[in-house]
Amino acid sequence: MAEIPTSRIDVVDLTLKYGNDTVLDALSLPIPRGKVTVLAGPNGCGKSTLLRAIRRLQTGQTGHILLDGIDIGKLGAKELARQIGLLAQSPNAPPDMSVEELVRLGRYPHQAMMQPWSEKDGAAVLRAMDGTGVTSLRQRHIGSLSGGQLQRAWIAMVLAQETDIICLDEPVNHLDMAHQLDCLDLVAKLNRENGRTIVLVLHDLNLAARYADQLVFVHEGRVRALGRPEELMKPELLAEVFEVDAAIMTDPVHGRPICIPRGRARLAADKELNAVA
Amino acid sequence: MSASLTMTGQRRLNPAVPTLIVAGAFFLLLLGAIGFGTIWMSPETIANVLLGGGEKSERLVILQLRMPRVVAAIISGAAIAFSGYLLQRITRNELASPGVLGVVDGASLGVVLFLAIFSNEANALMVPVSWQPLAAAIGALVAIALVFILSGRQASSTIRLLLFGIAIAAVAKALTTIFILIGPNYQATQAARWLAGAVYAISWSEIQIMLAALIPTVLIAGWLARDLPPADLDDVSSRSVGLNLHVYRIAVFFIAGALTAIAVAFVGAVGFLGLIAPHMARLLVGRARLAGIVTSMMLGAMMLVAADLVVRVAFAPTEVPAGTITAIVGAPYFLFLLMRKDKTNG
Amino acid sequence: MNLTVNINIESIHVASALSVPRPISLSRPSRVQVYVGLALLLALSMLASLTLGYKVYSLDQVFTALFAHDGSETSVVIAGLRLPRALIAPLTGAALGMAGVLVQTLSRNRIASPDTLGLNAGASLAVVVAGIVLGVQSLAGLAMAASLGAFVTAIVVFGIAAGAGGLSPLKIVLVGVTFASLSHAFVEVLLTSNEAMLQQLLFWLSGAFVDRPIGLFYTALPVVLVGGIVAVGLSRALDALQADDATAQGLGVPLGLVRALAFVAVAILTGAAISMAGPVAFVGLVVPHAARRLVGLRHIHQLPAAALFGAVYATLADVAARFVIYPVEAPVGAVTAVVGAITLVVLLRRRAA
Numbered sequence: 001m002a003e004i005p006t007s008r009i010d011v012v013d014l015t016l017k018y019g020n021d022t023v024l025d026a027l028s029l030p031i032p033r034g035k036v037t038v039l040a041g042p043n044g045c046g047k048s049t050l051l052r053a054i055r056r057l058q059t060g061q062t063g064h065i066l067l068d069g070i071d072i073g074k075l076g077a078k079e080l081a082r083q084i085g086l087l088a089q090s091p092n093a094p095p096d097m098s099v100e101e102l103v104r105l106g107r108y109p110h111q112a113m114m115q116p117w118s119e120k121d122g123a124a125v126l127r128a129m130d131g132t133g134v135t136s137l138r139q140r141h142i143g144s145l146s147g148g149q150l151q152r153a154w155i156a157m158v159l160a161q162e163t164d165i166i167c168l169d170e171p172v173n174h175l176d177m178a179h180q181l182d183c184l185d186l187v188a189k190l191n192r193e194n195g196r197t198i199v200l201v202l203h204d205l206n207l208a209a210r211y212a213d214q215l216v217f218v219h220e221g222r223v224r225a226l227g228r229p230e231e232l233m234k235p236e237l238l239a240e241v242f243e244v245d246a247a248i249m250t251d252p253v254h255g256r257p258i259c260i261p262r263g264r265a266r267l268a269a270d271k272e273l274n275a276v277a
Numbered sequence: 278m279s280a281s282l283t284m285t286g287q288r289r290l291n292p293a294v295p296t297l298i299v300a301g302a303f304f305l306l307l308l309g310a311i312g313f314g315t316i317w318m319s320p321e322t323i324a325n326v327l328l329g330g331g332e333k334s335e336r337l338v339i340l341q342l343r344m345p346r347v348v349a350a351i352i353s354g355a356a357i358a359f360s361g362y363l364l365q366r367i368t369r370n371e372l373a374s375p376g377v378l379g380v381v382d383g384a385s386l387g388v389v390l391f392l393a394i395f396s397n398e399a400n401a402l403m404v405p406v407s408w409q410p411l412a413a414a415i416g417a418l419v420a421i422a423l424v425f426i427l428s429g430r431q432a433s434s435t436i437r438l439l440l441f442g443i444a445i446a447a448v449a450k451a452l453t454t455i456f457i458l459i460g461p462n463y464q465a466t467q468a469a470r471w472l473a474g475a476v477y478a479i480s481w482s483e484i485q486i487m488l489a490a491l492i493p494t495v496l497i498a499g500w501l502a503r504d505l506p507p508a509d510l511d512d513v514s515s516r517s518v519g520l521n522l523h524v525y526r527i528a529v530f531f532i533a534g535a536l537t538a539i540a541v542a543f544v545g546a547v548g549f550l551g552l553i554a555p556h557m558a559r560l561l562v563g564r565a566r567l568a569g570i571v572t573s574m575m576l577g578a579m580m581l582v583a584a585d586l587v588v589r590v591a592f593a594p595t596e597v598p599a600g601t602i603t604a605i606v607g608a609p610y611f612l613f614l615l616m617r618k619d620k621t622n623g
Numbered sequence: 624m625n626l627t628v629n630i631n632i633e634s635i636h637v638a639s640a641l642s643v644p645r646p647i648s649l650s651r652p653s654r655v656q657v658y659v660g661l662a663l664l665l666a667l668s669m670l671a672s673l674t675l676g677y678k679v680y681s682l683d684q685v686f687t688a689l690f691a692h693d694g695s696e697t698s699v700v701i702a703g704l705r706l707p708r709a710l711i712a713p714l715t716g717a718a719l720g721m722a723g724v725l726v727q728t729l730s731r732n733r734i735a736s737p738d739t740l741g742l743n744a745g746a747s748l749a750v751v752v753a754g755i756v757l758g759v760q761s762l763a764g765l766a767m768a769a770s771l772g773a774f775v776t777a778i779v780v781f782g783i784a785a786g787a788g789g790l791s792p793l794k795i796v797l798v799g800v801t802f803a804s805l806s807h808a809f810v811e812v813l814l815t816s817n818e819a820m821l822q823q824l825l826f827w828l829s830g831a832f833v834d835r836p837i838g839l840f841y842t843a844l845p846v847v848l849v850g851g852i853v854a855v856g857l858s859r860a861l862d863a864l865q866a867d868d869a870t871a872q873g874l875g876v877p878l879g880l881v882r883a884l885a886f887v888a889v890a891i892l893t894g895a896a897i898s899m900a901g902p903v904a905f906v907g908l909v910v911p912h913a914a915r916r917l918v919g920l921r922h923i924h925q926l927p928a929a930a931l932f933g934a935v936y937a938t939l940a941d942v943a944a945r946f947v948i949y950p951v952e953a954p955v956g957a958v959t960a961v962v963g964a965i966t967l968v969v970l971l972r973r974r975a976a
Contacts, residue, residue, distance in 0.1 A: 052869070055873055057869060057872050057873065076875075077872075077875040077876070077877055078875040079875075080875065081873065081874050081875030082875075085873070086869070086870070086873035088867060088869035088870045088873060089869070090867070091866060091867055091869070091870050092866060092867040092870075093865055093866040093867075093870075094865055094920065096915070096920065097865065097920050098919065098920070101862070101919060101920050101921060102866075104862075104921070105862055105863050105866065105870075105874060106874070108859055108860070108862075108863050108874040108875060108876065109874055109875040111859060113856060113859075114856060161874070427968055427971075427972070428971070437971060439796055439797065439800065440734060440739075440796065440967065440971055441968065441971060443739060443796075443800065443967070444963075444964040444965075444967040444968050444971075445964070447904055447905065447960045447961075447963065447964045447967075448960060448961055448964040448965075450829075450960065451829070451904070451956070451957035451958075451960035451961050451964075452957070452961075454829045454953075454954060454956075454957050455947070455948060455953050455954075455957050458948070458951055458953065458954075459948050459951050549804070600808070601808045601809075604804055604805055604807070604808030605805065605808055605809070608801050608802070608804055608805035608808070609805070611801050612783055612798060612801055612802075
């Protein structure tokens, strides 16, 4: 695909500083409609902060974030929550909350204050639980669930929000391999079947390459590269952004690039230092 | 701002210096406390009396009225400060205090039970009243024991310990109220006074009992303090250094509790001193152990003597209990500490 | 199966006994059954409160006294002494129960309660100050003083605990305990300067429903209703607040506003309760746990359940207080303190596992 279709979200010149630290540095990024965008980068590059900013959880930044051309700062909190859903990085809820109670939380943006629970809400909750396969778990306490089940329950909550755009902040970090794939396959399905726009922050580069339509390398608060995984998974780029010396192959099963790290990349500056020492 | 170790290991100030300064202030305060009253006793008069001379009325006032009070305040203040020092070091938490463990409420329950059990129908006490402190000490120790037995393995968590303490304190308070209600009338007044920490009408015989109990306790405490893990070492590292942390910790808590029990047994609820004194000592002398202990004890003694003095000066003739003053000063200081702790993320 | 659960270091959650994996759905009575059951229990408790005590009266004596006003001694006791208690106790329990739910949700800590936050102490102090220092005599005045005291304490406690480092449970408890000590110190000063009131005040300071004029009930009723309505209005936001901040914000919950309003509700509920009965210990700790067990975590149910259960609990405690040291009356606060302390210890120990 040569062109990127119209973007739903546009990040324009976003800058965020904590004291003397510049976390986001005049960062600009389009989030294409109906595609899976994955933000990847080394620790501290600002990818999580960027995601939070997109969802308007950060304050103190300059620049603009546009949703369908409108600055998100102009939207009300609930209105924004009806457009963009977020699965936070380490979401937490009381262990004795039931799955159904958790999923119901997702309906909050759709309810006015004293408006009673409607059929529409109930249907959305059921659909969300169905779509993530947790209906059979609805009465269980979330503290009794396995990691994979718990994550699906959280995704169900986000689904119940019925947003077109879903952001997930490192959703698979703590899961074992099978559940990582479960979770990401689910996300991919949501994208395929409903055309939802997905923004994912992933730590694992190979997973990122496997699931992304648009892959974004974030480095030191800026977008270093963006495009299809095949375009970004190149040894020089990996060495620069991730400081990793890797060989790139094409995954025979999925046809996506994978990287096989050889070791740390010796950047030019490092090489000189080592020569002297 | 605190005189802590610098990166190169040099102390900012030799701890002996602030210690001596504090000692000097202590001495001056003593003179003031003994001297002040309805009749001002000058330092010469005091020296005279102590050396065996002076007029009869002077001897009476100084030796029978003022000194016992001041000495009791010194002993209690020092004991509770030492207790606080131990607790803060062993929990590695500068907010730990002997006051919060329900000790004080246990002691008051002991007192009230003592009064209830040993009073006859004419509302008179059947045993000498000098046994009362013993009842208080027992009550305090039972409370401490309960807190630690119940918290078991959770004793290492400050918040858990606090909450167990709150529970025990609540039960003790409830039982105290009940016994006050069903007990003889004079109990209510006496108990309430005692609860707030009154430092009066102490006799030399009671002080003798205090010292008899306190001296061995302090010695044991001092011996245990030698093994206090360096403040910066966490549990795992301390264990690897060879310390049987669990047993040691229980011993320290017990001794700290005993020190507190003895202190409050005679002067009532002066919990906050055990928090403030070691804290201020650390600000003055840094992490040095011996200087820290000695300074804590001196500061604790000074604060209680000062509080008692304030009561005599400002509130005469009403005997506002000294514990109140320490709480009124101590609580805001503590809250200030909490806020500061945040900002430096201590 | 790999069992991983996300644990946020900042908040401590109770692992309830029900968190053992169960493949079948929980057998919990339906909500309707719970509400009806509690309402019945409340009616029975109130009847017990009217009939039982130093003297035990029969049911038709009670009805005669309430509706016939024949001026007999029975009538005086029942209408004048027992009726106020039978009304004040449940209202206090309901107020404290709801306040407890709010506090536990706000602080994400199942062991918090208005007492451990020092609210009880602050409100008591305000009442004692108003009564002794300012000479306030009117019921409405004392009630307002109590609410104001609770409110100010709540602001200070949350303000200090929130500080720069966030609402850590440890800090909240420490600040609350300190506040309680400070407040007790002031109360002691005032008491020792006014010995005549000592024994009376001691009793009141433990929390008591006895000897309270019925006017207090009527003054506090609208306040409790307002507090309850505010709380229920916040139900959905409070549900979301049980999750972490990022999730709640992501759902569009205005965190600051919700917290502030919930706060106000806590203050007026606690203040109203204290103006009626003094600081009744631990009701706000125990009741929310029972409510959650009965109806789940959604606040639209937790709050009414807590109100009903609190009402029953307080009324039964009041009846018990008449008999623990018969023939003398114990302050109901002593009873709730013992029950609450035992509950607290059990909760703490269970978490260890």
